[in-house]
Amino acid sequence: MVDINDTLDCRGEVCPYPDVKSKRKAKKMGSGEVLKIFIDYPLSAERIPETMKSMGHEILSIDKTGNSEWEIVVKIK
Amino acid sequence: MVDIFVVLLPGLILGIIFGIILQRGRFCMNSAFRDILVLKEFSLIKAVIIAILVSMLGFAIMAFAGIINLSPKPFAPVANIVGGFIFGLGMTLAAGCASGTTYRVGEGMMGSFVALLGYSIGAFVTKSGAWAEVKTFLQTYKISEEGTGANLTVFGSGLTPTLMLIIGIAGIAVVFFFWILPMLKKRKASDSKMFDFSNMGNKIFKKGWSWSITGLLIGILACFAYVSSAAAGRNYPLGITGGWANWLKYWTTGADSALTWEVFLVVGVVIGAFISSMIAGEFKLRVPKDGKRIVIQFIGGLAMGFGAVVAMGCNIGNTLSGIPLLSVGSIVTTVFIILGSWFLAYFLFMRK
Numbered sequence: 242m243v244d245i246n247d248t249l250d251c252r253g254e255v256c257p258y259p260d261v262k263s264k265r266k267a268k269k270m271g272s273g274e275v276l277k278i279f280i281d282y283p284l285s286a287e288r289i290p291e292t293m294k295s296m297g298h299e300i301l302s303i304d305k306t307g308n309s310e311w312e313i314v315v316k317i318k
Numbered sequence: 319m320v321d322i323f324v325v326l327l328p329g330l331i332l333g334i335i336f337g338i339i340l341q342r343g344r345f346c347m348n349s350a351f352r353d354i355l356v357l358k359e360f361s362l363i364k365a366v367i368i369a370i371l372v373s374m375l376g377f378a379i380m381a382f383a384g385i386i387n388l389s390p391k392p393f394a395p396v397a398n399i400v401g402g403f404i405f406g407l408g409m410t411l412a413a414g415c416a417s418g419t420t421y422r423v424g425e426g427m428m429g430s431f432v433a434l435l436g437y438s439i440g441a442f443v444t445k446s447g448a449w450a451e452v453k454t455f456l457q458t459y460k461i462s463e464e465g466t467g468a469n470l471t472v473f474g475s476g477l478t479p480t481l482m483l484i485i486g487i488a489g490i491a492v493v494f495f496f497w498i499l500p501m502l503k504k505r506k507a508s509d510s511k512m513f514d515f516s517n518m519g520n521k522i523f524k525k526g527w528s529w530s531i532t533g534l535l536i537g538i539l540a541c542f543a544y545v546s547s548a549a550a551g552r553n554y555p556l557g558i559t560g561g562w563a564n565w566l567k568y569w570t571t572g573a574d575s576a577l578t579w580e581v582f583l584v585v586g587v588v589i590g591a592f593i594s595s596m597i598a599g600e601f602k603l604r605v606p607k608d609g610k611r612i613v614i615q616f617i618g619g620l621a622m623g624f625g626a627v628v629a630m631g632c633n634i635g636n637t638l639s640g641i642p643l644l645s646v647g648s649i650v651t652t653v654f655i656i657l658g659s660w661f662l663a664y665f666l667f668m669r670k
Contacts, residue, residue, distance in 0.1 A: 253607030255413035255429055255615070256349060260357055261667045283425070283600045284344040287526045292357055309425070309595075309602035 243301060243314065246274040252281040252310070259285035260292060263315075267298060270317045275301065278313040286311040320577045321550070328546040329579040333586015334593070336539055336556070337421055341591040342522070342598070343532025345369075346418030347633040348409040351656045352663045364497055365529035365536070366637070371493060372537020373555065374642035375486030377544060381479045386544050388478060389553045390645030391630050393470040397457040401629025402636075402651035404621050406658020409633070410666065411618025412437070416558040416632035419619070420584055424591025426603040432612050433619035434562065440623020441563035442570075453628050461646075471644040478644055486642075498530055523597045540639065543583070550579035555639040558584055559626040629654075 249266050251259035263278050270276060280286050290300045293315050301314040320326050339345065343365060350362035380386045409415045412433035414422055419437060422430035443449050461470055468475040527535075544555040561584030568576035595601040606612060626632035629651040631640060637655065640648025 253604060255427075255606055255611060256346070256418075257352060257356060257413075257667060264357070281602060281604060283526065283595075283598075284346070284349060287344070288357070288359065291361075292359065295358075305599070307599075309600045309604075 243275050243316075245277045245314070246270070248277045248279065250279045251285070252279050254282065256282065256284060260288055263289050264292060264296070267293065267296065267315065267317055272317055274317045276315045276317060278315065280311050280313065281309050283309060286313070289313055290315075320574060325550045325577070325579050326582050328550065329582030330586040330589075332539065332543050332546055333583040334590035335586075336536075336543075336583065337424055337587035337590020337592075338594040339527075339532060339535050339539065339590075340417055340421040340587065341425065341594045341600075343527045343529070343536075345421075345532055345536065346414055347637060347655075348413070348415040348418050348659060351406075351659045352410065352667075355660050356663055356667050361529040364493075365533040367489075368493055368530060368533025369536040369540070369638060370641050371486055371489040372534055373540040373638070374482050374644075375490060376537060376541035377555070377642050378479050378482035378486055380541060380544065382483070386548055387553060388643055390469045390471050390478070390643040391636065391640050391647045392460055392462070393645070393647035393650070394457045394460045394630070395650065396459050397453070397628050397630065398647050398650040399654050400456055401625045401627070402654030403625070403658040403661075405625030405629060405632065405651075406655040406660075407662050408440075408618045408621030408623075408625055408658075409655075410659050410662040412615050412622055413618070415634075416622065416626065417587070417634050417638075419622075420558060420562075420587045421591035424588040424593075424601075425595045426592075426601050428604060429606045429612055429615045433615040433622075436616040436619025437559075437623045437626075438562040438566040438619075440620035441559050441627050442566045442623070444624045444627040445563050446567070449624060456628050457630075470646040472646060472649070473644065482642065482644060485644075501530070523594070524599075536638070540642075547579050547583075552579050554635070555642075556583070557631065557635040557639060558587075559623070559632045559635060561585075563623070563627070625658075 249263055259280050259282055297318040299316040301316055304312045306312055350366050353359040354363055381388050414430055419430045419433050423434055444453050463470050463475055471478045473481045540555045557580050561580035564576045564578050564581045636648040636651040
């Protein structure tokens with residue numbers, strides 16, 4: 242298990258807030274830190290990892306934890 | 319009485335298929351347009367462009383074969399500009415375009431359900447209620463083709479089918495060389511099979527579909543929809559707004575005549591999205607975390623309904639169905655839908 246430095250709960254957020262908020266959060270965090278994102282919106286669950294990768298961050302895991310619920314773990318570059 | 323075999327079943331079945339594609343492909347033009355600006359993400363807009371090109375080619379072939387009569391929408395500059403822009407603002411607030419909002423209802427998103435209520439009310443009230451005068455006023459100034467009086471298309475009605483064919487073929491070729499081929503090469507380079515048919519069930523029902531497949535399928539569906547809809551007496555491809563306006567009209571007036579092909583199509587979209595999200599484990603009844611969001615989505619829905627009726631079509635009627643027909647009105651409306659969406663998205667998501 243990796244240590245999680247910070248979490249972001251995007252459950253119940255509508256399009257495109259999960260994307261925008263996780264992008265902003267990632268920008269604020271320091272290099273090497275790990276962010277865990279909770280999300281319940283299918284489109285963003287696919288798009289956030291893509292956006293994070295294009296920003297240069299590393300996706301450590303994407304877990305589907307329930308009906309329309311995902312947990313994404315990102316390591317900030 | 320509603321004709322079951324010409325109106326009800328074809329509309330419903332095509333709607334269900336449409337709903338499944340929308341849900342699996344996450345096909346929402348609100349996201350597609352906005353992400354160009356906000357996230358610099360282009361996969362959804364690629365799906366939109368492919369769907370438009372495939373439809374254009376399909377419609378052209380069917381027109382030459384005499385299967386359909388091309389029916390581009392009229393050009394009413396003021397209505398297209400004002401309606402399109404207000405629709406664009408509305409969909410940003412409602413968190414989904416006409417098709418996006420509709421399929422998300424099937425995924426159990428209550429915010430989209432409220433937006434859809436606002437959308438139906440806005441559309442019905444503008445079509446034949448208290449706001450109808452505003453619509454009539456905005457649509458007064460129309461520009462038709464000189465001589466023939468036909469609805470204005472980019473190259474004139476005589477040349478339209480030929481140019482649809484040319485643009486369709488050329489466009490698909492360009493897309494293939496610049497988007498599809500690099501994607502296939504990348505797949506080959508990363509050592510995965512170019513066409514991997516193993517585990518298809520999982521790919522179809524558990525993972526999101528790629529933009530290329532989504533765009534292609536929607537384009538093909540649009541061709542079937544054109545024929546089916548014309549047989550039901552509505553000579554036009556896919557549409558959403560008229561469906562929800564008539565849906566509300568049916569429940570408020572009880573008139574059977576309001577139960578059109580388009581009504582069954584939109585109801586089918588909700589059912590299709592429900593089925594596919596259930597199978598994928600993506601269905602969940604959920605409300606927005608922030609309660610105020612519901613009110614904002616309702617207002618957004620109202621604005622979308624108003625805008626779509628004024629502009630004579632939403633992002634499906636104008637962008638997906640109207641651009642392939644090269645209607646000037648549809649193209650102008652689409653430009654202003656995008657501008658409306660960018661205008662509001664800039665203030666909401668990009669300013670620090």
